[in-house]
Amino acid sequence: xxxxAELKYTEEHEWLSIQGNKATLGITDFAQNKLGDIVFVELPxxxxxxxxxxTIGNIESxxxxxxxxCPVAGEVTEVNKDLEDEPDLVNTSxxxxxxxxxxxxxxxxxxxxxxxxxxEYTQHCANE
Amino acid sequence: xxxxxxxxxxxxxxARMVDFSGWEMPIQYDGIIAEHQxxxxxxxxxxxxxxxxxxLEGPDALANLQRLLPNDFRDLQIGQVxxxxxxxxxxxxxxxxxxxxxxxxxxxLCVNASNIDKxxxxxxxxxxxxxxxxxxxxxxxxxxxxxxxALSIVEKLVGRDLSAIKYWWFDWxxxxxxxxxxxxxxxxxxxxxxIFCKAGDTQxxxxxxxxxxxxxxxxxxxxxxxxxxxxxxxxxxxxxELNETHPALAAGLGSFIKLDKAEDFxxxxxxxxxxxxxxxxRLVKFVLEGKGVPRPHYRVLDxxxxxxxxxxTSGTHSPMTSQGIGMAYVKTSYAEVDRQIGIEVRxxxxxxxxxxxxxxxxxxxx
Numbered sequence: 001x002x003x004x005a006e007l008k009y010t011e012e013h014e015w016l017s018i019q020g021n022k023a024t025l026g027i028t029d030f031a032q033n034k035l036g037d038i039v040f041v042e043l044p045x046x047x048x049x050x051x052x053x054x055t056i057g058n059i060e061s062x063x064x065x066x067x068x069x070c071p072v073a074g075e076v077t078e079v080n081k082d083l084e085d086e087p088d089l090v091n092t093s094x095x096x097x098x099x100x101x102x103x104x105x106x107x108x109x110x111x112x113x114x115x116x117x118x119x120e121y122t123q124h125c126a127n128e
Numbered sequence: 129x130x131x132x133x134x135x136x137x138x139x140x141x142x143a144r145m146v147d148f149s150g151w152e153m154p155i156q157y158d159g160i161i162a163e164h165q166x167x168x169x170x171x172x173x174x175x176x177x178x179x180x181x182x183x184l185e186g187p188d189a190l191a192n193l194q195r196l197l198p199n200d201f202r203d204l205q206i207g208q209v210x211x212x213x214x215x216x217x218x219x220x221x222x223x224x225x226x227x228x229x230x231x232x233x234x235x236x237l238c239v240n241a242s243n244i245d246k247x248x249x250x251x252x253x254x255x256x257x258x259x260x261x262x263x264x265x266x267x268x269x270x271x272x273x274x275x276x277x278a279l280s281i282v283e284k285l286v287g288r289d290l291s292a293i294k295y296w297w298f299d300w301x302x303x304x305x306x307x308x309x310x311x312x313x314x315x316x317x318x319x320x321x322x323i324f325c326k327a328g329d330t331q332x333x334x335x336x337x338x339x340x341x342x343x344x345x346x347x348x349x350x351x352x353x354x355x356x357x358x359x360x361x362x363x364x365x366x367x368x369e370l371n372e373t374h375p376a377l378a379a380g381l382g383s384f385i386k387l388d389k390a391e392d393f394x395x396x397x398x399x400x401x402x403x404x405x406x407x408x409x410r411l412v413k414f415v416l417e418g419k420g421v422p423r424p425h426y427r428v429l430d431x432x433x434x435x436x437x438x439x440x441t442s443g444t445h446s447p448m449t450s451q452g453i454g455m456a457y458v459k460t461s462y463a464e465v466d467r468q469i470g471i472e473v474r475x476x477x478x479x480x481x482x483x484x485x486x487x488x489x490x491x492x493x494x
Binding site for chain 2: 036037039040042058060062063065
């Protein structure tokens with residue numbers, strides 16, 4: 001299982017890359033492996049306003065459907081259009097080409113988002 | 129949890145294991161799509177040892193089959209297999225099963241793992257005359273090998289030409305002192321065999337097939353791909369399409385229900401009645417026209433009015449066509465080929481079209 005030190009993580013297995021008030025969100029290696037072959041990613045519209053903890057999309061694998069949670073409030077500024085034709089990018093490159101959305105956030109909200117470091121997240125996965 | 133003779137092998141191979149109605153079974157090894165495509169293009173190996181084997185024998189065995197089952201077994205030959213639902217008096221399904229004629233007065237009934245106890249008790253309590261039922265599930269192993277390369281791999285195992293075994297027929301082979309029953313059939317639509325053996329020989333047969341089929345791309349396949357494979361060719365699954373609420377005729381099993389055979393059978397009166405009165409729902413097969421994946425229990429809606437008209441029984445993403453496919457019970461007035469229906473996927477309604485035939489056409493030699 002790959003975990004990257006520069007990212008933050010949620011209990012629901014999303015990762016966030018945060019630069020100032022911009023956040024990129026995807027799902028973790030642990031999550032993509034657990035879901036298996038991903039065949040469809042339901043993306044939000046650009047401009048969607050999300051509340052902290054809200055569902056911003058869904059990932060369908062052959063076997064199951066899984067919600068994508070956004071841990072922090074914000075506005076969707078970009079979605080990964082490549083996933084429309086190549087949803088399996090989430091399997092093959094979950095931290096890079098398989099990113100899901102970019103969100104404009106208020107960085108002061110991050111303290112309430114219960115995000116984990118890479119070490120905390122590794123421990124979290126070990127407990128599942 | 130109950131386990132098959134291959135349980136330790138599954139664990140060692142890194143399979144993801146799940147609870148399948150009380151059995152610890154592999155859901156996937158390498159990934160559902162890879163295992164599915166391997167089966168369609170090369171050969172897939174399935175542990176189906178959890179299936180049940182009930183042996184019915186005695187001078188009255190045939191008469192009991194004729195009364196217990198709606199299909200007709202009078203012309204079944206030794207070495208031939210025939211599918212049938214097993215019905216309650218009200219015409220709904222106890223289970224669906226395959227009947228193998230081993231010799232005169234001796235039949236094997238292969239039943240679903242989840243229904244072994246229920247079937248045995250049901251059949252036992254309805255037997256009449258000189259006949260005995262023996263549950264040999266625990267002492268019997270079963271492996272399915274499916275795909276275009278399956279025939280040649282099994283031929284390597286037994287060392288002789290098997291092409292003369294027709295689809296839905298079987299033969300025996302003795303390999304290194306191990307007695308195998310080779311039935312040319314399966315649950316994927318592909319050519320292949322279901323191989324019955326002694327439970328203690330299962331691991332040996334499994335290992336041999338993996339070794340002999342290596343050059344032809346054989347690999348193990350879990351329950352995940354078993355489900356997508358059977359759904360692409362629209363084979364029903366007990367507990368989803370077949371159950372204790374829908375009459376077997378509504379599930380499209382009409383060709384396995386011989387209302388005109390000489391003997392009366394359990395469930396006949398109810399089915400005749402249902403046919404006369406008309407059934408309120410029918411099982412249909414549908415392809416999603418938009419992107420998404422239908423799942424069991426999703427609602428089926430009238431596309432124009434949004435009125436609920438049915439429920440999805442099975443659904444998946446077809447690895448071969450890359451579309452959402454499924455089966456559903458819908459109100460009879462909607463059950464027409466090419467008719468559009470709506471499938472409610474979370475907060476969206478996705479248009480789907482009812483089809484006839486299978487989602488994937490398979491070129492089978494057997």
